[in-house]
Amino acid sequence: MLSRASLRTLTVSRHFSTSARRETKVAVLGAGGGIGQPLSLLLKSDPLVSSLSLYDIRGAPGVAADVSHVDTASEVKGYAADQLDQALEGVKVVVIPAGVPRKPGMTRDDLFNTNASIVRDLAASVGRVAPDAHILVISNPVNSTVPIVAETLKKLGVFDPRKLFGVTTLDVVRAARFVGEITNKEPSETPITVVGGHSGPTIVPLLSQNAAAKGVNGEVYEKVVHRIQYGGDEVVKAKDGAGSATLSMAYAGAKFTNSLLRGLNGEKGVITPTFVKSPLYEDKGIEFFSSNVELGPNGVEKIHPVGPLSAEEEKLLEACIPELKKNIEKGKAFVAQSA
Numbered sequence: 644m645l646s647r648a649s650l651r652t653l654t655v656s657r658h659f660s661t662s663a664r665r666e667t668k669v670a671v672l673g674a675g676g677g678i679g680q681p682l683s684l685l686l687k688s689d690p691l692v693s694s695l696s697l698y699d700i701r702g703a704p705g706v707a708a709d710v711s712h713v714d715t716a717s718e719v720k721g722y723a724a725d726q727l728d729q730a731l732e733g734v735k736v737v738v739i740p741a742g743v744p745r746k747p748g749m750t751r752d753d754l755f756n757t758n759a760s761i762v763r764d765l766a767a768s769v770g771r772v773a774p775d776a777h778i779l780v781i782s783n784p785v786n787s788t789v790p791i792v793a794e795t796l797k798k799l800g801v802f803d804p805r806k807l808f809g810v811t812t813l814d815v816v817r818a819a820r821f822v823g824e825i826t827n828k829e830p831s832e833t834p835i836t837v838v839g840g841h842s843g844p845t846i847v848p849l850l851s852q853n854a855a856a857k858g859v860n861g862e863v864y865e866k867v868v869h870r871i872q873y874g875g876d877e878v879v880k881a882k883d884g885a886g887s888a889t890l891s892m893a894y895a896g897a898k899f900t901n902s903l904l905r906g907l908n909g910e911k912g913v914i915t916p917t918f919v920k921s922p923l924y925e926d927k928g929i930e931f932f933s934s935n936v937e938l939g940p941n942g943v944e945k946i947h948p949v950g951p952l953s954a955e956e957e958k959l960l961e962a963c964i965p966e967l968k969k970n971i972e973k974g975k976a977f978v979a980q981s982a
């Protein structure tokens with residue numbers, strides 16, 4: 644019979660890959676929300692997380708009390724609205740799903756007015772209390788909130804581009820799943836690199852780079868690309884006013900956090916798409932771009948180029964660039980105008 648410890652390892656390894664363990668304190672800002680709650684639960688199951696710090700303007704102590712009963716070794720603490728600084732003390736990784744989600748008919752950019760200031764203020768606190776922390780931004784519009792964090796940290800003189808990530812993993816998760824479905828393969832056989840940004844036309848899936856997916860063409864191709872780009876809308880519509888993707892996003896957020904922790908722990912070859920400060924399209928005025936990034940002990944270790952593209956993908960990228968540029972500039976202008 645399996646011991647309790649080996650059963651636990653089995654359960655955990657179904658969700659996460661592990662490597663040589665190093666203790667890491669992770670904070671979730673927005674832990675009481677639709678994403679924050681299941682994300683906190685999944686992070687509690689990650690053996691690479693030694694301590695979880697849960698913060699929200701509402702409800703984090705309750706979520707922490709609940710999650711803390713899960714029988715894994717990590718410690719969990721919840722912090723009330725006025726305890727942000729305490730929540731950030733000694734954290735190595737900060738995941739930010741704080742903010743409002745979309746309702747039917749809204750684009751991610753419609754969230755800008757509310758979420759921009761939430762993300763700016765949280766980033767300023769991280770910069771002050773935990774300037775060495777790696778920051779993972781989930782709050783939308785990611786194409787603008789990541790530049791907002793960068794500009795805020797620059798103002799404080801603590802911006803390290805290797806430590807700031809826009810979480811685009813849900814696009815990657817959706818792409819593997821949707822392409823797996825239409826090609827009758829396991830999603831593990833259809834990993835799709837998704838480049839660009841994280842909203843509609845800025846999401847550029849590269850099917851031509853996967854052996855099973857490169858034969859997909861015509862109407863089936865058009866449909867699956869559209870589904871990857873607008874998969875979030877399916878969820879927003881089905882939830883009918885009750886929010887956007889939370890469970891699949893929590894899964895994707897925990898998956899990306901685990902990848903980063905493995906990289907920080909020195910595991911080699913951890914490569915995944917993420918939205919980072921990137922030289923790839925700087926000549927086109929694009930400061931941030933998602934492409935495959937190798938994660939390592941310092942965060943971003945190596946930014947991979949997009950690789951060979953099909954004619955369709957060249958067109959998708961052409962449509963992505965001007966929209967992404969606008970979104971990035973909007974984020975930067977917001978911080979420049981802030982007092």
Ligand SMILES: NC(=O)c1ccc[n+]([C@@H]2O[C@H](COP(=O)([O-])OP(=O)(O)OC[C@H]3O[C@@H](n4cnc5c(N)ncnc54)[C@H](O)[C@@H]3O)[C@@H](O)[C@H]2O)c1
Pocket residue numbers: 672673674675676677678679698699700701740741742743744745754758761765780781782783784785810811812813814841886887888889892
């Ligand atoms: N990156 C992605 O792929 C992706 C996918 C889905 C949703 N999102 C985004 O994630 C965000 C959260 O979505 P949700 O469904 O969890 O929303 P939600 O409304 O359920 O939860 C948001 C939480 O943030 C908290 N909050 C608000 N202001 C805060 C502040 N200043 N400090 C700390 N916490 C604060 C709220 O109290 C709430 O608990 C939205 O912006 C949504 O658009 C991103």
